[in-house]
Amino acid sequence: MRHTLRETWSGLRRNLAMTVAVVVTMAVSLSLFGLGLLTSMEVDLVKGRWYDKIEISVFLCIKTTTGGMCEDGKGATDAQRDAIQAALQGNPEVAQVFYESKEAAFEEFQRVFKDSPILGSRTADEMQDSFRVKLINPENYQGVVSEASGLQGVQNVQDLQSLFEPLFKWLNGLQWATIGMSVLLLLAAGLQIANTIRMAAFTRRREIGIMRLVGASNLYILLPFLLESLVAGLIGVLVSGITVAAGYLFIIERNAKTSIRTLPWIDWTHVTTAILAMAAVGIALAIIPTLLATRKYLRI
Amino acid sequence: MFEDVTKFYPGQSRPALRNINLEIAKGEFVFLVGQSGSGKSTFLRLILREYRPTKGTLYVAGKNLGTLNQWKVPALRRQIGTVFQDFRLLPGKTVYENVAFALQVIGKPTKEIRQVVPETLETVGLTGKEDRLNEELSGGEQQRVAIARAFVNRPQILIADEPTGNLDPETSVGIMKLLDRINRTGTTVIMATHDSSIVDQMRRRVLELRDGELVRDQSKGVYGA
Numbered sequence: 001m002r003h004t005l006r007e008t009w010s011g012l013r014r015n016l017a018m019t020v021a022v023v024v025t026m027a028v029s030l031s032l033f034g035l036g037l038l039t040s041m042e043v044d045l046v047k048g049r050w051y052d053k054i055e056i057s058v059f060l061c062i063k064t065t066t067g068g069m070c071e072d073g074k075g076a077t078d079a080q081r082d083a084i085q086a087a088l089q090g091n092p093e094v095a096q097v098f099y100e101s102k103e104a105a106f107e108e109f110q111r112v113f114k115d116s117p118i119l120g121s122r123t124a125d126e127m128q129d130s131f132r133v134k135l136i137n138p139e140n141y142q143g144v145v146s147e148a149s150g151l152q153g154v155q156n157v158q159d160l161q162s163l164f165e166p167l168f169k170w171l172n173g174l175q176w177a178t179i180g181m182s183v184l185l186l187l188a189a190g191l192q193i194a195n196t197i198r199m200a201a202f203t204r205r206r207e208i209g210i211m212r213l214v215g216a217s218n219l220y221i222l223l224p225f226l227l228e229s230l231v232a233g234l235i236g237v238l239v240s241g242i243t244v245a246a247g248y249l250f251i252i253e254r255n256a257k258t259s260i261r262t263l264p265w266i267d268w269t270h271v272t273t274a275i276l277a278m279a280a281v282g283i284a285l286a287i288i289p290t291l292l293a294t295r296k297y298l299r300i
Numbered sequence: 301m302f303e304d305v306t307k308f309y310p311g312q313s314r315p316a317l318r319n320i321n322l323e324i325a326k327g328e329f330v331f332l333v334g335q336s337g338s339g340k341s342t343f344l345r346l347i348l349r350e351y352r353p354t355k356g357t358l359y360v361a362g363k364n365l366g367t368l369n370q371w372k373v374p375a376l377r378r379q380i381g382t383v384f385q386d387f388r389l390l391p392g393k394t395v396y397e398n399v400a401f402a403l404q405v406i407g408k409p410t411k412e413i414r415q416v417v418p419e420t421l422e423t424v425g426l427t428g429k430e431d432r433l434n435e436e437l438s439g440g441e442q443q444r445v446a447i448a449r450a451f452v453n454r455p456q457i458l459i460a461d462e463p464t465g466n467l468d469p470e471t472s473v474g475i476m477k478l479l480d481r482i483n484r485t486g487t488t489v490i491m492a493t494h495d496s497s498i499v500d501q502m503r504r505r506v507l508e509l510r511d512g513e514l515v516r517d518q519s520k521g522v523y524g525a
Binding site: 212 | 348371373374375376377378379380381382388390391401402404405406407449450453
């Protein structure tokens, strides 16, 4: 065991420059990887929160409304309303349809604006009947929206999804960009480790040859190399873990959470998960290239 | 030991060894002679299980090498000591360290190493030179270190591939005396050599290979038949 540790230490010292390079690449790529993971967790969180609330509102015509599929000066007839309801319920993308009468809408209006001067500005007759539609998958809203806007007696279709879509697109892009970059960098880190170990094994090929000759086990021969790359990998994991945790603490915990309260934010459990994933990737990235690089020297 | 063993190297139509049948008893001293390329090295490497025979079966130390598990190969090699023409010592290490290395890497406890290494160095006649770097030693002394390293684990078999190839005749005699002494402890010695005077002097069993075939197996033989 002492021999193994001594060999590991001398290997690390001999390749100090390469070891530092491995640690730096590892730290940067794992940090990016963690950032990508956290971004995607945040996006999921935001999506989950908003999708619960997102519904499509189908407003029906009244006498004073124009535009849409309204006939000027006429409200939607009962027959039209039933037809709209039937059409919405028949759509396979629709999970649930609620009907909100203008009276109910007026009550809601009164409740929401009860301390506001605009309370007296409306009467129940000026409110619109509407259908609130919940979708099975909120991302597939377009079919329902276009079908509903084409029905007789529908004045307007509002959907929140189209409002959020640009934001989600942007966040998705960010997430894939960070993950893509981190994968490239992780690849570079893996190749760097393979190269370092290959060189280390080459400089010690005499010793390895003798070890094999006198019957040292493969694990014994491999162990110094494995420990060498594991040490470099673990330092990389440590540095990137601290970076990600510190980034979370200063950017989100101390800043964003207080200044943007309307959004749900990731918390420490998400950060812990991300760091564990980074550690797993970091360790795999240390071990696998080492095994591949030393295979040639261990063939019996 | 060898039962109808044939070895082809990939991409070569002529076998390196062809239909070798022989048995080497425990404690024997055997010379393996023949020109370069006659198959001596292949013969030795088959015993070390560096290669597997293409055909036939080979038993070493009671084990069938054809069916021996990959992970049991190190255990096999612990029962075989090997010495080469070019010594293959570790530069920058002392005599003691070079010999102790062979025990360290198979996980022997330090206490045992401290006891066995000086004993072995005494056997090969290097007492007093433990702390010398092997670069400072003469060729004969370096070969003694290599023999000490091969013998320190008390193997059943000692393989020597032209151990006197780089040494002058006088030094060679000393090395041969040492190998003979090791043989007398019950260790089987298999030695490949070109050195006719040594073979003629020792009068031991001689195996001659020519173009991969065993052409002579003679007890108390000489170099040229």
